Structure formats: structure tokens, C-alpha cells
Amino acid sequence: MSLKPVNGAATLAAARRGGGASRYATLARLLTEEIEAGRYKVGQMIPTEAELQQRFDVSRHTVREALRDLKSQGLLTARAGVGTVVRAKSRPTRFMQGIGTLKELVQFVEATRMKVVKRRVLLADADLAERLAVKEGQQLHEAFVLRFLPKEKETVPVASMFIYVRAEHGGVLDHIDKAGQPVFSLVERHHGVRIVEVSQQIVAVTLAPVEARPLKARAGSTALHISRQYFDSQDRMVMASIGLYPSDRFSHNTKFRIQPPDEKDS
């Protein structure tokens, strides 16, 4: 709305579609388009700030805001005394930083009480090996646990899960119900391994009677089936879990923040 006509700013004003965008945003998009169109090629320098300022009849500040945007997207690199160079033709696939992903895991386990129902040692058959990303025949320790909300006394569990660790780490399963800590950090602390990667698969399922019973849920009701595999730096599976989370008691929330390429370097 009330967009006051700027004297001589015809260049930017013309390119501004839909009054919503600010000048620097408009300029940023314009430059992006020019870069993508090949007017400024990768490795080449774009006009100086002063030149852009004149060309679009805006203040230097506005130019810098626009350039800052493109720099933060990795399209441009600026060096004092030299100029501003095109680094990439288009924005590379951006990384996402999961805020709340690890935190959420930690909070979940910290907010719940774990009860070990059953334990056993087994050798991974073909099916399990596939699902846990280990070799067939690998010796594993398994624990079947239930998670409860700590406040309420012994009501319905929030989730049930199978936890698997390699035979050499089997000891940690003795402590998982005491320490109010994620199992993977227990493994890390007790055995000096360092989890570097986590893989996760989520499927929707309906509970079979055998699965529903320990959860005190109705057979046939829906649940999230979440399996996770934890790997160390050599890509060995260190730990895995397969859990069932009834829909009426649990929803899986994640928040991603696009990672800004660290400024002022490279």
C-alpha cells in the first residue's frame, strides 16, 4: 500500500511486483535473477556497491542489505579492497539444522520413566539384520522396555520399544532404567564410543493384539512405528531401537532451521 514514489528510482520500482517486497529484497531478487541468467558468471565480479547504488538509485545501505542476503546464501563472496565475486550460480542445497531433534529425544527420555520388561541375548537373523543394519549372525543384546510418564503412577505406557546393543556393550542395559538418560549417551559414556549418525524410519501401523497388550491399548488402534539406528564414526551400528508410539499418546514433532552458511569467511 501507500508506496511513496521515489524520485528516479524507476529501475527498482519497475521490477517490483506486488508492493509487498522491500527495496533490498527486490534488489536481491533482481541480482539473483541476473546471476542465474548468466549476466554475471561464476568467478566474475559484480559491479561495486557504489555502481549498484547509482544504477538502482538507492542508498548504499540498501545495496549492502541486498548483497548481504546473497552472501548469506552463498551466491556471493566479498573481499575488502577487491570486490564482490559470484561464487555460485544458484543456491546450493541448503542444510537444515534440526533444533529440537536431539533435544526432543533427550527431553522425551528425561520426561519418561523406563521399565525393563524383558531381556535376552540373540543372534540377528536375516530379517533383524536388515532392519538394524547389522550383519547377519551378529550377537545382540535386546531389552523390551515400556516408557511411562513419571508423574502418574503406573498408568498406561506412552510407548513400548525394543532396544538393541552390540554384545560387547550389553552391560548398559543394566542401567537404562535407573539413569534418566538416553540410552545412546549411556553407551557413549560407558564404552567410549561416539555416536555420529542416527537414521530414523517412521511408519504408521495398527497395533496387533500382541503389541497392544503391553501398551494397554486397543488392538487395531493406530501407532507410530519408529526405528532408529545409531552409528559410530566407522559406520558401525552401535545401538538401535524399534518403538511403538500409540497415536493418542504421542506425536512426532521436529523443527528445522535452515543453516546460514557461516558468514565472513572462505
Add this chain to the structure above:
Amino acid sequence: MSLKPVNGAATLAAARRGGGASRYATLARLLTEEIEAGRYKVGQMIPTEAELQQRFDVSRHTVREALRDLKSQGLLTARAGVGTVVRAKSRPTRFMQGIGTLKELVQFVEATRMKVVKRRVLLADADLAERLAVKEGQQLHEAFVLRFLPKEKETVPVASMFIYVRAEHGGVLDHIDKAGQPVFSLVERHHGVRIVEVSQQIVAVTLAPVEARPLKARAGSTALHISRQYFDSQDRMVMASIGLYPSDRFSHNTKFRIQPPDEKDS
């Protein structure tokens, strides 16, 4: 180290070690420390720009540069007319980087063909406003789309979804079935906004007959119900989607990599 300038007259110069750092960088560091120390708690507001300006005896520009830094790290969120609130206590040392999260989204849409079934304009009622994180009464454009695997001709859809964009971006819905691109990048390109954060909720559901029909699925079969909200840097919802992904056709996979504690700054 950090001495605490509490009342009025402590300049930044005192806290500046060596003098190597710029004022805004020094201020940014100082604020970070205060947040980590708990002086400003998560959810609380930090002093206004004017107050910080006075307290540290710097220009508003310098204050804003410092705040911009913290905002880009996800520690702060600012909203015009309200203030600047602390969002997180620290940039956690162990961060998870979702590899495959964004990539996976992109691949999914690139690997599928989208068909727009229906479109309409609507005002968000209380329920929808809640689910999409917008204000009640917000005008929205809605598209109901089906996703197919491109190879097979007109078989069963992989997913159905409702896509919502703000009224001023409604135009992009005209192109979503043509461009083999994620909708959010269309919005970014066409309107010069930049998605900075994505929030996602996953629940397991059973399909109601109305939902099952367009999917050519059996009513009562299970599906993942995934809603996502896309936000810009001012925390405004730019786009949202609510999708149903039948379990037998789709599973949600994510891979997280723990970020190495590189830490180079300061």
C-alpha cells in the same frame, strides 16, 4: 572474564579484549554470554534496541548488527511491535544436521508428479489457524493435490495433501503442477521470501472414507499424517501443507549427523 555492565555507563570498550573485535561482534558475544548465563531466559524478552543502545553507548546500527548475528544463529527472534525474545539458550555444542531431510523432500517432489484436484480461497477459522500457526481470519489459498509416481501412468497416488499459502502468494499455486520443484522454493523464487524454519508434526492415523477415496486406498487403512509449516525470518508462516501418506506406499526416513564440535570463532 566478562564484566557485567549493569547500570548505564559501561561501554563496550571495557569488555573488548585486545580490541581486535568489532563493536557489534563484541556486543553479540556479550549478549550470548548473558543469555547462556541465564540473565535472559528462554521465552523472555531482551531489552529493546533503544535500551541496549543506551546501555552500551553504541548506535542503533551496531545493536542491530549484533542482534542480527544472534537471530541468524537461532538464539533470538524479533517481531515488530513486540520485541525480541530469547528462543534458545545456546547454540548447542552437539547439533544434529539433518542430511537427507531437505534433500529428501526435494527428491520426493522431484520424483513425483503433482496433480491439482481443487483450489479455493478461504479464511482461517480457529481450528485451521491453530494447525497452521497463523492468525484467525488470515486469508489463505488452498490447493488439494495428489502426488503420483511419474513412471506409472495414472495409478494410485502416493500421497494426498492440502497446500496453503498466504493470500499474497496465491499465484504460485498456478504453477505447482508444472514446475518439478518443491512448492516452498516456488514461493521463495516468485516472491523473494526466504524460508528459514520448518516445523513438522507426524501422527499415525487411519483413513476415513472421504480421505481414502482420492487415494484409492481402503478406508480404515493406516497412513502418516504429516503437517509442515514454513516460516520466514520474521516468523511469519509462508506456506503450510497437510498431507496423508498411506503406510503401504510411503515411509518417512531421516538421517541425522551429529555435527563435529569444530568451533572456530571468537
Add this chain to the structure above:
DNA sequence: TGTCATTTGTTCGTATGTATG
């Protein structure tokens, strides 16, 4: 409802510092 004060967002102007060739 609408007005008003507050707070951040955008834009201009100007000056000086720093890195480079």
C-alpha cells in the same frame, strides 16, 4: 471500533576504518 504509543523494519545520509593492489 479506532486511536495511540511502542518496537522492530527499512531507508536515507555521512564518515571513518581496513584490506588490497
Add this chain to the structure above:
DNA sequence: CCATACATACGAACAAATGAC
């Protein structure tokens, strides 16, 4: 040393969003 170009910093003003009255 000097000219160039980006980096930092100060000041000022208005716009837009919001919440309170």
C-alpha cells in the same frame, strides 16, 4: 603512499506491526 572497494559506525527519519486503551 595512494586509490579503490568493502567493513564498520554514527545519526536521522519514516514505515509496518503490534498491543493497549
